[in-house]
Amino acid sequence: MSVEISLQDVSLRIGQSEVIRGLSLTVAPGEVLALLGPSGSGKTTLLRLILGFVPPEAGSIRLGPDLVSADGRILRPPEERNLGIVFQDLALWPHLDVHGNLAFGLDARRVPAAERDRRIAEMLARVSLAGTERRYPGELSGGERQRVAIARALVLAPRALLVDEPLSNLDATLRRQLLELFRALLKERGMTAIFVTHDVREAALLSDRIALLERGRIVQSGTWNELRQKPGPLLSALLADLAWDAPS
Amino acid sequence: MDRPLTVFRRHEEQLYLGAAGLVIAVAALLPLLVLCGQLVSSTAPASGPAATLASARIWLLLARSLGVAAAVTALALGVGVPLGFIFARTDAPGRWVAFALHAFPMFLPPFLLALGWFHWFGRQGLLGSETSSRALFSAGGLIAILVATFTPIVTSLAALALSAIDPALEEAARVVARPWRVATHISLGAIRPALALAALIVFALSLSELGVPTFLRVDLYPSAVFARLGGVDYAPGEAVALVLPLLGLALILLVAERRFVGARSFAVLGARAAERFTIPLGRWRVVGALAGLLAAVVGLAPLGALIGRAGLGGFSSVPAWMGGSLWNSLAEASLAASIMTALGIVVGRALARRRRAAAPLDALAMLAFVMPASVLGVGILATWNRSATAAIYGSLAIVVIGWTARYLIVSTRTIAIAVAQSPLHLEEAAAAVGSPFGRRLRRIVMPLHRRGIAAAWLLAFVFCLRDLETVVLFYPAGREPLTVRIFTLEANGPPAAVAALAALQIAVVAGVVAGAGVAQLAARTGPR
Numbered sequence: 001m002s003v004e005i006s007l008q009d010v011s012l013r014i015g016q017s018e019v020i021r022g023l024s025l026t027v028a029p030g031e032v033l034a035l036l037g038p039s040g041s042g043k044t045t046l047l048r049l050i051l052g053f054v055p056p057e058a059g060s061i062r063l064g065p066d067l068v069s070a071d072g073r074i075l076r077p078p079e080e081r082n083l084g085i086v087f088q089d090l091a092l093w094p095h096l097d098v099h100g101n102l103a104f105g106l107d108a109r110r111v112p113a114a115e116r117d118r119r120i121a122e123m124l125a126r127v128s129l130a131g132t133e134r135r136y137p138g139e140l141s142g143g144e145r146q147r148v149a150i151a152r153a154l155v156l157a158p159r160a161l162l163v164d165e166p167l168s169n170l171d172a173t174l175r176r177q178l179l180e181l182f183r184a185l186l187k188e189r190g191m192t193a194i195f196v197t198h199d200v201r202e203a204a205l206l207s208d209r210i211a212l213l214e215r216g217r218i219v220q221s222g223t224w225n226e227l228r229q230k231p232g233p234l235l236s237a238l239l240a241d242l243a244w245d246a247p248s
Numbered sequence: 249m250d251r252p253l254t255v256f257r258r259h260e261e262q263l264y265l266g267a268a269g270l271v272i273a274v275a276a277l278l279p280l281l282v283l284c285g286q287l288v289s290s291t292a293p294a295s296g297p298a299a300t301l302a303s304a305r306i307w308l309l310l311a312r313s314l315g316v317a318a319a320v321t322a323l324a325l326g327v328g329v330p331l332g333f334i335f336a337r338t339d340a341p342g343r344w345v346a347f348a349l350h351a352f353p354m355f356l357p358p359f360l361l362a363l364g365w366f367h368w369f370g371r372q373g374l375l376g377s378e379t380s381s382r383a384l385f386s387a388g389g390l391i392a393i394l395v396a397t398f399t400p401i402v403t404s405l406a407a408l409a410l411s412a413i414d415p416a417l418e419e420a421a422r423v424v425a426r427p428w429r430v431a432t433h434i435s436l437g438a439i440r441p442a443l444a445l446a447a448l449i450v451f452a453l454s455l456s457e458l459g460v461p462t463f464l465r466v467d468l469y470p471s472a473v474f475a476r477l478g479g480v481d482y483a484p485g486e487a488v489a490l491v492l493p494l495l496g497l498a499l500i501l502l503v504a505e506r507r508f509v510g511a512r513s514f515a516v517l518g519a520r521a522a523e524r525f526t527i528p529l530g531r532w533r534v535v536g537a538l539a540g541l542l543a544a545v546v547g548l549a550p551l552g553a554l555i556g557r558a559g560l561g562g563f564s565s566v567p568a569w570m571g572g573s574l575w576n577s578l579a580e581a582s583l584a585a586s587i588m589t590a591l592g593i594v595v596g597r598a599l600a601r602r603r604r605a606a607a608p609l610d611a612l613a614m615l616a617f618v619m620p621a622s623v624l625g626v627g628i629l630a631t632w633n634r635s636a637t638a639a640i641y642g643s644l645a646i647v648v649i650g651w652t653a654r655y656l657i658v659s660t661r662t663i664a665i666a667v668a669q670s671p672l673h674l675e676e677a678a679a680a681v682g683s684p685f686g687r688r689l690r691r692i693v694m695p696l697h698r699r700g701i702a703a704a705w706l707l708a709f710v711f712c713l714r715d716l717e718t719v720v721l722f723y724p725a726g727r728e729p730l731t732v733r734i735f736t737l738e739a740n741g742p743p744a745a746v747a748a749l750a751a752l753q754i755a756v757v758a759g760v761v762a763g764a765g766v767a768q769l770a771a772r773t774g775p776r
Contacts, residue, residue, distance in 0.1 A: 053419060078422045085423050091416035095437040104433060105424030156424060 002029040002192040003064040003159040005050060010059035012045060012216075019045045021216040022059070027160075030190040034207035036197060036238070042216040043196040044088070047162045050194070051085060052078040063159065079108070084153030084161040088168065090145055092137040098124070098148055099133040105156045123155040127181065143174045147181070154185060160192035167202065179205055200238050260685035261598075265605050268594040271587075272609055276616040276653040279627025283495075286488050286630055300489035306472065310493055313469040316387065316461075317454035320394040324450045327395065328402025329443065331543055333431065336407035338527045340536030347407065349544035353551070354400040355757045357714045357731045359459025360750045362393050363738065364550020366463075367557045367747070374553065390466045394454050396546050401453075402446040403543075409442030410435060427527045444508035448618060452501060456621040458717040459735055469494070470717065473622040477629065477721055488630065491623040498619030505614055554750045562744030566752055569745045572726070573733035574752065580644050580729060581712035584651040588659040588708040589701060591652075596663030596704070597693055601672060613657040624654055625721030633722070642724050654718045655711040659704040666700020667693065699768070706764050713757060730756075 005027040012020040019042045027033045035043050048054050050061060052074050060070040063083075068076040093101055099120060106116040124130050127147040137145055146166060153161055163182070167175045183206055186193050197203050203210045204224040211221040212234050220232045227235055256263070300306070334340050335347040353361055367373050371381040383389050417438055421430040436443075461468045469490075476487040529536045595613070598606035616624060628650050632641045640646055674696065678688045694701060716731040723732050734749045 051419075051423060053422070077426075078419075079425050081423075083423060085420065087416045087420060089414070089416055091414065091420040093417055093421070093434055093438065095440055104421060108425035108429055152420075 002190055004029050004062075005160055005192060005194065006062040007046075007050070008060045008062075010049060010056045010061065012049060012054065012057050014045075019216050020049065020056070023217060024059075025211060025218060027192055027194060029192055031209060032186055032193045032195060032207045034195045034197060034203035034210045035213055036200065036203045036210050037213035037234070038198055038238070041213045043198075043213055044164055045216075046213070047085070047164055047194065047196060050162060051083055052076060052081055082156070082159045084156060084158035086149045086153050086161070086163045086166045088165045090149040090166065092145060092148055092152070094137050097134050097136050098129065098140075101137070101148060101152050102155050105152070109156070119155055123151045126185070127151045142170060143178070146170070146174075146178055150178075150181070150185065154189070158191075160194070161186065163193065163195045165196055165198070167197075168199075175202075182206060198238075200235070261603075262605070264594050264685065264689070265598055265603070265609070268591045269605070269609050271591060271652075272595070272612055272656060275649050276612055276624075276656070279624060279631045279653070280495075280615075282631040283488065283491065283623070283627040287492055300486045301492065306469075306490065309467060309469045309472055312387075312467075313455055314497075316391055316394070316466075316468065317451050319391050320398060320454040321447050321451045323391070323395045324399045324402045325443065325447055328399045328446070329406050329436070331399070331403045331539065332406025332410060333435075334536050334539055335403065336410040337431070337435070338529050338533075338536050340529060340533055340540055342537055343540050346537075346540030346544040347403070350540070350547045351400040351404050352758070352761065353397060353547045354404070355710045355714060355761060356397075356551075356754060357459060357716050357734075358394065358397040358457060359463050359716060359735060359738075360554065360753060361397050361550045362460045362463050363747070363750055364553045365393055365396075367553035368549060374556075385464050385466075387466055390461055390464050393460055393464070394457060396550075397460075398450045398453060399543075400547065401449055402443070405442045405446040405449075406439060409439035413438050431527060441509050445505075448501060448505055448509065452618040452620075455497070456717050458621070458720065459731075462735075463738065470620060470622050473626065474721065477626070487622075487626050491620075491626050494620045494623045498615055498623060501618040502611065502615045505618065506611065551751075551754055554747045554754065558744055558748035558751050562742075562748030563751070565742070565745045566748050569733075569737065569741065569749060570730070570752070571733065573728055573730040574756070576644065576647075576727050577713055577729035577731070578756075580647045580651070580727075581709050583644070584648045584655070584712050585659070585705050585709035587648065587652050588656050589663075589705040591656060592659030592663040592704050592708075593689065593694065593701060596660045597667045597689070599660065599664040600667035601675075610657070610660060613660055616653045617655065617657040621654065621717040622721065624650065625718055628653075629722050641722075644724065644727050646722055646724060647719055647727065647729065650718050650722060651712045651715060654715070655708055658711050659708045662704035662707055663697065663700055666697040666703070670696055702764075702767070706760070710757060710760060713753075713760070 005025075007023060007025045010020055010023045011018065023046070025033075035046065037043050045054070049056055049069065052069060055069050055072050055074045057072055061068050063076075063081060066076065068074075068081055093104070096104065102120045102123065103116055106119065111119070120133070121130070124132065127150055129144060129147055129151065132140065132144065132148075137148065140148065149166060167178055170178065179202060182195075185191075186206075195203070195206055207224070209221060209223055210227055211218050212227075212232065213219070214234050219234055220227065231239065331350065335343045335350075340346075366384065368375050369380040369384045370376050371378060373380070413435060418430055418434055421434040425433070456470060457468075458470045458474055462471055462474070473487050473490050476483045476490065595606055595609050599610050628646065631637075632646055632649070634641075640649075675688055675692055678692045683691065713729075714731065715729075716735055719729060720732055720735065723729065728736070730749065730753050734746060734753065737746050737749065
């Protein structure tokens, strides 16, 4: 079941620098939001706030009706938020095989073994990885590892999926294949998702809406068509960096 | 004119590795080959290896030694892993101070700690009685002392490995599981190679240990070998035969190391290793703090007893009893550590860069470390104790050779870990602008990894300073290091003087470790 993600006046300071500054953002149930911004703009920190790894210094975060973090406190720890995450470096556990990587979360939730194995088999088949259950992350290709990370996040049927630039180190063909896989999986599940990227193409192809983040604040947001009609300075700079023809 | 130079430069890396390989072969491989040669040539049925090994008592001793080593390893893991977790990953108060105090004894010769515990629980000890003395001078007492001595190795390796885990691995688990489950299923799983290495080191050191079982009068296999080389049972031919089962055992340990540890012990750290999460202990913080305190007390108690037993009288007699042993220790350990570091730079770097020639050299160095010290000792005796090599055998060079063979793996692996953290491109960039291998080593690799290299020298130095079991079989007359001096005096010397010498050894090691700590702190806080 998808859930609304809502951040209200969230701020966070790390050391002397204010990483997130009075940020408010709402992602509707089933909506795919691309969080677009240059390196150091606070994209990953925002995901860590939503996941519950760090508390906001000020402001509040809600998942649906639940207040999960507020004013310096984590009210619900990460494991009780039922969110899926695909990390930039994937973070597959190297000492567990593919089955073990997917089973860990299901075991933590005490899913019976038969049900667990059925769900793992279905998920692996969905991402075209059937038969790889006993292989370790080190024995997989780059694209296969990406798909295991996606499967691991989705096998738990999370309320929302957070994705942190997982395609940044892939070649163009593989990146396009995985983008299509992401899009298909999100749409068939009607899942709320936040997709962090610094690539305008990925944001345009995958999302329903794009939020542009700069120095810890949302400076512009809207659909791709709305943004390209009236690009602000940040989007113009990102497009200029790409020297790329935007999709119509 | 420049042709020989060009050929030399093209193969410079191989030549460096070849030279390092030659030194390692002379130090570590030659003694084993000579030993094997003697075993093969001793075929006389009455006095050959078969006759010696036919004794049931020998196999009983070996079984007992293996049992003690296995028990010490299991208990050290059982205590050290949770302690490593408390020190590295929880918010227990005072954990870093407790960790430092708990870890310090691993830099000391184990028999000094046995001596310290004797001053607590011996018949006339501070807490001693007939019962405590009987418990101390038994297999149980031996195991307890070795566990207290070697647990810090497990704690340190577990804590280091836990600190080096990529935090993303744990965060990915935290999304779906509680901290305790993440700790037991993900964190501990990810550090399995480090735990396997710790188990291997503790097992090998326990199996080699000579000083503690001799002091506690528990008959074990290394004592049997030692007795045939310098004791009442003098029979060097039998000693050679006795190392045969140990050779097989060393090979099994080497295979285990290759299988379960190998290159994984110097895996690259995660990019965000500094951001690891801490497990809040909540109301269990007191328990965590008490566990740390207990570990620190166990580490310090024997040292305190030694200093107390020495008293003013003991310390004033130190110059008379010490002789030149402290200077021998420092000179021999410095020289051996320098040689090991030089070899470690060449071999460790090649290992980190996956050069094929480095693997057999690493395996040989590992074999020399995991094999019981008596095997290496008997091999060195058989190789160098001849008239043609008397100049070497009678000088400090023999001690340097022995230590280099035994502890080379320490410097090699430390430098390999350091080099593996930096990208190969840094060296390739230098090669691309025409810098030959030797210059790259001096101008790129060594400055970049100076801290790792300094740590390798220091570790090798401390391992040499604490060594007894390797060098006791072949130290040259009048050139004995301090550990040997204390060990030989322990039986007949005045207890206060022996305790004072032990305190001196502790002070020297504490000074070296503290100096290194201060230097490391200065390097971190000073200009880069």
